[in-house]
Amino acid sequence: MDQMTLMFVVGGATLLVSLALVFALAGDDGHGRDMKRRLAEISEGQKPSNPTKARHSARRKQDTSGFKILDNIIRALIPKPEQLKIRLEKTGYKITISRYATFTGILILLIIGAGHYLYGLPMFLAIPTGLAAGLFLPHVTIGFLGKRRINKFMKTFPEAIELLCRGLRAGLPISEAIVTVGNDAPDPVGKEFRGVANAMRIGQSLEQGLWDVARRIDIPDFKFLIIAISIQRETGGNLAETLGGLANTLRKRRQIKLKIKAMSSEARASAWIIGSLPFIMFFLLWLANDSYVLTLINDPRGMYMIGAGLTMISFGVGVMAKMVRFEI
Template identity: 75%
Template structure:
């Protein structure tokens, strides 16, 4: 075992330090699930107030209960346990809907438990880590990996949506200029636009068929496509329905603005590519050198892991690397 050469006091110290760090990561992830984005909530509430001309009303409980009934496992004990363990299921459910896949809270919780179990088996039985160290590592990794995967899938779908969204607005404008009503133009976009834009507009068309208004159907889509660009479209349609005016001209200007914003973002990404490449190289170089030195002289490198002072040095080094990469990532990220 890796800790076989430690004194008992040193083993306890190392386990407490590493276990405390993993516990801190677990708490941060817990508060990430539990907490919401107050600015995003205020923005959504303000946009709804503008579109409806009044303060937002509470959503009917029937729709919420119908949606939650789809997330149940059919076992009352498991459902009650999930409600107690997940502090903010609505926020988690919203993140799962952004992926475009039919992932329920129960499936997500099951996948998280499987991740934790597999990582624990790998750390404790295969790698031989102590029990006090394997448990916090497996919990932290099991909570972190599904969270990152869901965030990646949601971000990838939103980026794919934004690639064809300006063209979808142009198609909507052409339908309005041809004399179609806004409802028929939305149906046309749903049939002709590629997914995920077409899929979302088809959902709006289906919502209109069952009696919902255009604005309500679009606001339901905005829960999955949480972008200000899409909310601009909803506000433009809402204002036109209340005050009148040339909606085709307004949406044409919106499509042109979105296309220019996308061009600016791509230009900034190209100009900041050098800094992002430097961040990747600087962040990965210590790990590459550690691996190469381990291949050349394993006993020399393993002194860092066998000596408690080496463990502290590794912790300080990883903290400094994470801070430097985080600062560089923040410097090349711009809001447009």
């Protein structure tokens, strides 16, 4: 039972520090929130209302598993299905809410069964452990896949805008230029622009197709492109010059981000080393002399010391992570 307690302490400590590091790296500062708020205020006047809502409602009706009982359970357990659907769409895979919920439920049952039957955990510990791990792992995986796809999109997005500008300077209309980008640009940029071209072929407007993409590519840079195209179609102007300036700005922002990442690499490495060093030493000491280490766990005073140490490590890792993160 001592080894089981040790496993819980080390696993819980690792999870706590990892969560602190993830939330610190994923945090947003005031400048980023203000920029997103101002961009949302501007884009509200550009978004189409009724046709898009009708299409989205039709898509929601089709997002079912085919089993009415299962769909009712999913709708009852998921508080915000629309936000979850957007997160799933950001991955680029055809993952429906019903499939995600089914996989999560199966994973929870597997973890509970493994904890109870393989590791001998009592049910009052296996059930909360299975719920926490079964809900956390799919959520983190979906977030990782979505972030990876957005980063891949941003790598070739400035070149796609340049290709769009060359088509406009050659005399092509914006709709034909978008078709050219969809055919020539690499995925996922080409895939998203091909989706816009296909939507226009069935009667959807250009702005509606672009805003549908913005739901999956939720970044301010893409919304700037939509707003620039919408304003040019309403008021006129040199769209090629405007998009060329946008592409140049995006390319310079990416260069600055890479430079900051290189300059802060030492601090980030220090954060990882300092955060993981106590757990590495604990494991090595346990291999060398387990009775010496287990004294810290068996003694109630040692548990308080472990809790205080984990708290300080979490705060330290979070502060260092925030120090090396900049909003460009």
